[in-house]
Amino acid sequence: MARIVQKFGGTSVADIERIRNVAQRVKREVDLGNEVAVVVSAMAGVTNQLVNWTTEISRLHDAREYDAVVATGEQVTSGLLALALQDIGIDARSWQGWQIALKTDDTHGNARIEEIDTDQLLERLKAGQVAVIPGFQGIGPDNRITTLGRGGSDTSAVALAAALNADRCDIYTDVDGVYTTDPRIVAGAQKIDRITYEEMLEMASQGAKVLQTRSVAMAMSHNVRLQVLSSFADVPGTLVVNEDEIVEQRIVSGIAYSPDEAKITLRRVKDRPGVAGGIFGSLADAAVNVDMIVQNVTEDGETTDLTFTVGRSDLDRAAKVLDGIKEDIGFTDMIADPTVAKVSVVGVGMRSQPGVAKTMFQTLADRGINIQVISTSEIKVSVLIASDYTELAVRALHTAYDLDGDVTT
């Protein structure tokens, strides 16, 4: 007997038929004698509709009301799944965030889970009742509904698995696992059986949209065994685990890419203390996420060229912020390039294996792809290239690191 948390995303619960299908998957775990808690997303499309209504009705944004509106999507699914389970003879009930209680901080619209009261849940789970919990939401210290930000249902599931001390957290989605790269780009992309948290984190934040980054980080810090698998196909998924659970580690596990980047270069920034803080502080205040940052010293020795990347959809906002502080900071020009992409090579094996970066640069050079910015961590190398070359680069790197599998069509 094990305790399992299952999470089903929006496409997995898109309509009544699919919710019935989800009920069957839950039943399978119950029939194995397991205790099961299920976290559900809103039916596909519902959250977008709700978000659109809130933005249509008011440009001002009271995040507390936004949360009250948007959280209903998952509430609907939780009740429907409980009904579907009861319909096939499984004892089940829905638990809203405020009933559990699943407590978050007060950052409405983007709250963090702080504590989950598990007494009631555990009692029911042990009695054999399936708990169905709306993802993406909780209750704030103001006794109002909070939401965790888009994709937050993964985080709900992992947090719940941690709080319940679950043996496994299964994330059911519309793909059957984590691949060495995007199979839409590389036909020979292979499903990864086991991947480490660190790698998954890089893959997720580098644009492999299978799991929300935050949920992976949380799984890592609480040691939650994560499994990514398909709602629709009966095939093994990908297990996200500690490094020591992976016997044979490849040097490079996967190639991630993020096509929607924009590059900003500030020319001749006055090179004095506090300048970088001023620039990136202002961008952070405007909620612009800055990613890769490179600074070059110019010939005169008094100014510097500063280059960094932001999400493409943040470019206009970033430009506005920078325009506003131009006098203050002191730079001559701002050059924005919205046609860049980030490509990353990820693998824990590269820690012990030199030459990974060299292979990357060589491979790209061989294809005539210019590298604009480089950024590295212990287990990944990322480069910024012109976005037109994205697919070419991903394919070339996938081959260069020997990741291509058999192509079955």
Added chain:
Amino acid sequence: MARIVQKFGGTSVADIERIRNVAQRVKREVDLGNEVAVVVSAMAGVTNQLVNWTTEISRLHDAREYDAVVATGEQVTSGLLALALQDIGIDARSWQGWQIALKTDDTHGNARIEEIDTDQLLERLKAGQVAVIPGFQGIGPDNRITTLGRGGSDTSAVALAAALNADRCDIYTDVDGVYTTDPRIVAGAQKIDRITYEEMLEMASQGAKVLQTRSVAMAMSHNVRLQVLSSFADVPGTLVVNEDEIVEQRIVSGIAYSPDEAKITLRRVKDRPGVAGGIFGSLADAAVNVDMIVQNVTEDGETTDLTFTVGRSDLDRAAKVLDGIKEDIGFTDMIADPTVAKVSVVGVGMRSQPGVAKTMFQTLADRGINIQVISTSEIKVSVLIASDYTELAVRALHTAYDLDGDVTT
């Protein structure tokens, strides 16, 4: 300065534009210096969609899950209206039933309001904040969401007005008041300026679908001044008040009708004590509402013919129940007629004025309309007729009691 509860129905909040329109109506009361609490229905069509999902997914019906699903419709509207109010500079927040708390009994799907904690609400209202409350729902003793049954938002509004000791409860709907009869049938139907609770109760339960019966009964018992008015037109509505607030009382205030009735006759029922109790008890257990009941003694003196009406949609269910107890109760035949309608003449004035019933019977006889069953109360006379004659009867009675106004087209 007054304290007002406003309630807006589903068609009044059917889309974002209409919710903005509602916000303007709320603003008008706020601008007058009034304290305002607003009760909202789900956007038109939403509740039906949610109900359909619950019935589609499971024929078994856990009313607690049904409630969790169906209550989301009003929750969405409450958040959206709060946003719309904020957008035009009005301080407002949504209050879910469990936040208030609006406490009900545990009859999920058809709960009764038991108590409303008004401390927090009153504090905010006095501070000038508009409270937006989802209608039709509350929180049960099991800490789970309850709903009040279809049309329950009227009841929410009246209960809230009573608890808040409000000066008025304005029910905004898609008609501009209560009419002497259905204007779709009688072109000369007139809007009633003031109507008593008792009359409104008869009009509502007799098929004038402007206000939910339960909400009128509650308004009467708590002395809540009710006003029915249009969300779309700026014209005076109908005020529902105590009899002493109406200076000149007509003898007959209105003609109500209910087209969807069915008549059941049980032939030669054994005439012994407990028989009627057995029949109507069994029907009540099956949630079949029985309305008009007539019993005739037959010639033999030992059996009786029993005739009564049920809602047409309940007929099959009723027939099944009766079939099941036929042996037990002892009757020879069951004759069902699904083609009957009930027409009622309503008015508190008839208490002091004899001859109202006579006028009704004469008018119908003159038109060749056969009266099948008669039922009376202090302030109404109802007859059952063949449903084909419904419109003819309503028009003739409307004229006979001098209710016709000028026809403007």
